Amino acid sequence: MSKYTEAISSIYFTMHNRVKPKTLGHCEDKNLEVLEELAERATPKKPKNWKAERRPNGRVEFNCPICNRLYNERVNFCASCGQALDWSTND
Structure with missing residues (x-):
């Protein structure tokens, strides 16, 4: 359950x-x-440091807004804390 x-x-x-x-x-x-x-x-939250961390090679980098885990690819949920991520205005 x-x-x-x-x-x-x-x-x-x-x-x-x-x-x-x-x-x-x-x-x-x-x-x-x-x-x-x-x-x-x-409830989806915007990733931290997204705009500041765009990389010239096309890879992305951002942090989870709750636990601050670093990612280098888009995910919809943080694997550490389960926070839903909102990509609606980060394209």
């Missing part, structure tokens, strides 16, 4: 089985934090 589905299942279960569903406990707060982190990583 993925982190997404596990957290969502826990929140739904708790909210439907509590007398006061508007009151979330520590466990649900943690699951909401996990969902926020996953949603943040899934």
Whole structure:
């Protein structure tokens, strides 16, 4: 089960089985934090140092905006941290 589905299942279960569903406990707060982190990583961000690091030989170089991992080719997701990368205006 993925982190997404596990957290969502826990929140739904708790909210439907509590007398006061508007009151979330520590466990649900943690699951909401996990969902926020996953949603943040899934939202594409612009690569760092892209424009400053174009190479004359046509190769590219850029850093992940979250973990700063160096890449020399375009990727859609960082292999280290999973951050989605946005190439929409970097062509």
